[in-house]
Amino acid sequence: MTVLTPYRSAVAPTRPPGFWSLLLAEWTKLRTVRGFLIALLLTVLLPVGFTLLGRSQCSIGSAAPGQPSQTFACPAAPVGPDGEGVDDNLYFVHQALPANGSITAEVTGLTGKYNSPAGNRVRVGQQAPLAPGTQAWSKAGIMIKASTKQGSAYAAMLVTGANGTRMQWDYTGDKAGLGGNVSASSPRWLRLVRSGSTVTGYDSLNGVTWTEVGSYQVHGLPASGTVQVGLFAASPSHTTITNSIGSSVGSQGPALATGAFTNVAASGTSGAASWTGTEIGSGTGPAIPGGPSPNGPASVFDGSYQQAGPAAFTVSGSGEVGPDVPGAPDGIGASVQVALSGMFVALIVVIILGALFVAAEYRRGMIRVTLAAAPSRWKVLAAKSAVLGAVTFVAGLVAVGVTLPLGLRMLRSGGNPIDAISALTEIRMVVGTALLLAVAAVLALAIGAMTRRSMLAIVTVIVFIFIPYILVNVANLLPGVTQDWLLRVLPVAAFSVQQPYPAYHQVAAPYTASNGYYPLAPWAGLGVLALWAVVALVAAGWLLRRRDA
Amino acid sequence: VSAMAPAAASPATSAASGPAASTARMLLALHAEWTKFRTLPGTFWLLAATAVLTCALGGAVSAAFRCTPGYCSPAGTGADPAKLALSGLYLGQVLAACVGVLVVGGEYGSGMIRVTLAAVPRRLQVLAAKSCVVLAAAGAAALLGVAGSLVAGRLLLPGRGLSAANGYVPLSLGNGTDLRAFSCAVLYLVLIALMSAGITAAVRNSGAAIGIVLGLLFLFPIVTAVIPDHTLARHLNQASPMMAGSYAQATVGVAGLPLTPWQGMGVVALWAAGALVLGGLVLRLRDA
Numbered sequence A: 001m002t003v004l005t006p007y008r009s010a011v012a013p014t015r016p017p018g019f020w021s022l023l024l025a026e027w028t029k030l031r032t033v034r035g036f037l038i039a040l041l042l043t044v045l046l047p048v049g050f051t052l053l054g055r056s057q058c059s060i061g062s063a064a065p066g067q068p069s070q071t072f073a074c075p076a077a078p079v080g081p082d083g084e085g086v087d088d089n090l091y092f093v094h095q096a097l098p099a100n101g102s103i104t105a106e107v108t109g110l111t112g113k114y115n116s117p118a119g120n121r122v123r124v125g126q127q128a129p130l131a132p133g134t135q136a137w138s139k140a141g142i143m144i145k146a147s148t149k150q151g152s153a154y155a156a157m158l159v160t161g162a163n164g165t166r167m168q169w170d171y172t173g174d175k176a177g178l179g180g181n182v183s184a185s186s187p188r189w190l191r192l193v194r195s196g197s198t199v200t201g202y203d204s205l206n207g208v209t210w211t212e213v214g215s216y217q218v219h220g221l222p223a224s225g226t227v228q229v230g231l232f233a234a235s236p237s238h239t240t241i242t243n244s245i246g247s248s249v250g251s252q253g254p255a256l257a258t259g260a261f262t263n264v265a266a267s268g269t270s271g272a273a274s275w276t277g278t279e280i281g282s283g284t285g286p287a288i289p290g291g292p293s294p295n296g297p298a299s300v301f302d303g304s305y306q307q308a309g310p311a312a313f314t315v316s317g318s319g320e321v322g323p324d325v326p327g328a329p330d331g332i333g334a335s336v337q338v339a340l341s342g343m344f345v346a347l348i349v350v351i352i353l354g355a356l357f358v359a360a361e362y363r364r365g366m367i368r369v370t371l372a373a374a375p376s377r378w379k380v381l382a383a384k385s386a387v388l389g390a391v392t393f394v395a396g397l398v399a400v401g402v403t404l405p406l407g408l409r410m411l412r413s414g415g416n417p418i419d420a421i422s423a424l425t426e427i428r429m430v431v432g433t434a435l436l437l438a439v440a441a442v443l444a445l446a447i448g449a450m451t452r453r454s455m456l457a458i459v460t461v462i463v464f465i466f467i468p469y470i471l472v473n474v475a476n477l478l479p480g481v482t483q484d485w486l487l488r489v490l491p492v493a494a495f496s497v498q499q500p501y502p503a504y505h506q507v508a509a510p511y512t513a514s515n516g517y518y519p520l521a522p523w524a525g526l527g528v529l530a531l532w533a534v535v536a537l538v539a540a541g542w543l544l545r546r547r548d549a
Numbered sequence B: 001v002s003a004m005a006p007a008a009a010s011p012a013t014s015a016a017s018g019p020a021a022s023t024a025r026m027l028l029a030l031h032a033e034w035t036k037f038r039t040l041p042g043t044f045w046l047l048a049a050t051a052v053l054t055c056a057l058g059g060a061v062s063a064a065f066r067c068t069p070g071y072c073s074p075a076g077t078g079a080d081p082a083k084l085a086l087s088g089l090y091l092g093q094v095l096a097a098c099v100g101v102l103v104v105g106g107e108y109g110s111g112m113i114r115v116t117l118a119a120v121p122r123r124l125q126v127l128a129a130k131s132c133v134v135l136a137a138a139g140a141a142a143l144l145g146v147a148g149s150l151v152a153g154r155l156l157l158p159g160r161g162l163s164a165a166n167g168y169v170p171l172s173l174g175n176g177t178d179l180r181a182f183s184c185a186v187l188y189l190v191l192i193a194l195m196s197a198g199i200t201a202a203v204r205n206s207g208a209a210i211g212i213v214l215g216l217l218f219l220f221p222i223v224t225a226v227i228p229d230h231t232l233a234r235h236l237n238q239a240s241p242m243m244a245g246s247y248a249q250a251t252v253g254v255a256g257l258p259l260t261p262w263q264g265m266g267v268v269a270l271w272a273a274g275a276l277v278l279g280g281l282v283l284r285l286r287d288a
Helices: A019-031 A034-054 A342-364 A366-373 A377-413 A423-451 A454-475 A480-489 A491-498 A522-546 B004-015 B019-039 B043-064 B081-110 B112-119 B123-160 B176-203 B206-226 B230-239 B241-248 B261-285
Strands: A059-062 A070-073 A086-088 A090-097 A101-114 A139-145 A154-160 A165-169 A173-176 A188-195 A198-204 A211-217 A227-234 A238-242 A248-253 A255-267 A276-280 A304-309 A312-317 A321-323
Touching (some): A019 A034, A019 A366, A019 A377, A034 A342, A090 A139, A090 A304, A090 A312, A101 A154, A101 A227, A139 A255, A154 A198, A165 A211, A227 A255, A342 A366, A342 A423, A342 A454, A366 A377, A377 A423, A423 A491, A454 A480, A454 A491, A454 B081, A491 A522, B019 B043, B019 B112, B019 B123, B043 B081, B043 B123, B081 B112, B081 B123, B081 B176, B081 B241, B112 B123, B123 B176, B176 B206, B176 B241, B176 B261, B206 B241
Antiparallel strands (some): A086 A321, A090 A227, A090 A276, A139 A227, A154 A165, A198 A211, A238 A248, A255 A312, A304 A312
8 A cells, every 4th residue: 555645845835924025015016006106196286286275365344234345354363371362352440460469359240131133133223122141151250460451361260150150360271169150149259369470269158268269370470560450341242052953053142241349359459549441352252453343333242340439340341251262153263174175185085095905906816916925814904004004194294294384374374363273283183184094094995805896995985984074064964962973983083183272161162073173082083083994904804814815 | 589689680780870770779789788787796786775875864864853942943943854854965976976987987897898899889879878877777766765865854854843833844745945956856866977977987997986076076065164265165166066966955045055956956967968078088089
């Protein structure tokens, strides 16, 4: 009987190629296909062309009843002590505080009235009857402010229409004190103490037992030198945000708040007789250089004060004091999103590139050669994803790194009031958007490896990203709650890396994606997209291993 | 036997001339295109998906609608019931575009186009036959999807606050504006499918074609929503196939739109015609 020995090749078996050789192989496949290079070039060049869309002059029209309309340049938001855009409209009754000192006041009432255009149908030329009532963030209280210039540093203790007693400082700072609304039977005692540039706020229900609300180093408040101390009132516009469709503003109109003060006592000031009333800003809305006052020559929304005795005042004021929120009823800053709109064309191109990068191998039969050369299919998929991700990231970084600063510059040169974006935020927007492009390309690659058909993969990924985006930002069909959920769980969540300004709880505004605000934190949103890509890659790898090529 | 008949008849008919012979050639080309289309593995599923997903998304958006208490009147919500019911078109248009791309682009992928052009040398006739197939297939799917959306909207929206008690008229084809909106929706899907067929004939690659079509559909509205120059945005909206099409589906605030409904439909028709002319030129002038 003969024993049959199976044939063994005399050539020593070579080790399968290492991961570096796979990366090199995939890179070679990418750079030698003309169509892929064209796609990469388009990724960089097309978005730059889109920045030209931002070239538009900003102007606002004004048409007083019976007068021809005029247009004025758009005003910019005042700049706060930390360089950010702010709103600074209030009525301030103040006196000079040359060194350290304090102010104490008892607030016995906060009332208000507002103009609600939706509630009152008014004929042209007629004054709408005002509705009584305060806004949730109507404010009255005491303030220490560096000067009466718009945008100067401040710290304040204040009562609000519906958010209790607060300490607020330097526009963005906000800390809650006592809860509940103020009234004559339930007054609030407020106190601010200045020590250099540090201001400490206290509140009390009876003027005897005091609670410290907070103590803050106020940026921009001089450590030594004169500041202004006094009473103020302000009220953001009346707004109703309805959630039927998006978070749209149902109605809005200017509002006035009136605070009643007694037991006003300032220490460290020159004397009790020298109170001055100053309208900081123009009350409601931004002041238009060369334009008429938004309220007309003498408006019911102009601020004022009355002194009923040495220590009793009523102060009325209108306008918002706080961070400027683009998209808010009192917001001044313009949207920056047009500077990023070119990214969408790049997104379509990288999705096509990602899908074709694997699907074209199936079309041409190249995949068999690839898998024969590198039998570990997981490694092939990993190498493909790594090369595609790296290349699209670099292309995206170049594209967005050029288009975002260029687009912002174009918008600003056209007079569009763009609030300052910090350098860190701008870097996050650029790097995050480049990562978004890279991860979307990898997602398309994974879907392409699953479907093995380029068209099916391209349609799936584009639909998956663009249809929710359009439903949320353009179509305006979904209620706000549904929009928020789409923006939390679907790949569109990743657009949160492009959020230019933070949302502030102390400013009532429609914080929607179409205004540039997202429910998830920037990197968390990108993580959602990355999670989708990882799940798709795992599914693709499993199918690639299991299926015959 | 029936499969053999066209092949046997073709040499005789292509040699003959005159209007009768030309009609016969067109019918043969149509028959061939229809056979190729119906025997593709994905055809049925694509058409079914177009119909089902159109009314599914329309139904989902209608079901998600909530009116804020106190703001449920037509002026308060600003909602357009017909447009809400037709929101499935955002997805339906993509699938209709796939129908157009598939009919033309599939042949370039497989090399089948050379056989087709050898069998029917008149290239514009090939494109015409393909367009007819796209028209019939996309039209049937669109009709089903839009009819389903109408039913879903009619059933769901009154329960979501858009009821007669709040001042809304139920969706009905007996209502002139609703009839216009829903018939324009069918027409829109068909025109988008034809536009896609034309663009695919021009670029001759399914992947690139669908990318271009979806770019044309989606980029305009995304850009015009954020552009600060309102005059430019208005003009771009007038030129955009998707926005022009959406104006044709409006039943509320029609007077304030950049285009009247039929002007909007005309813009979409121009895009479809332009794409088909471009595709025809490329098909005619270039080597396949």
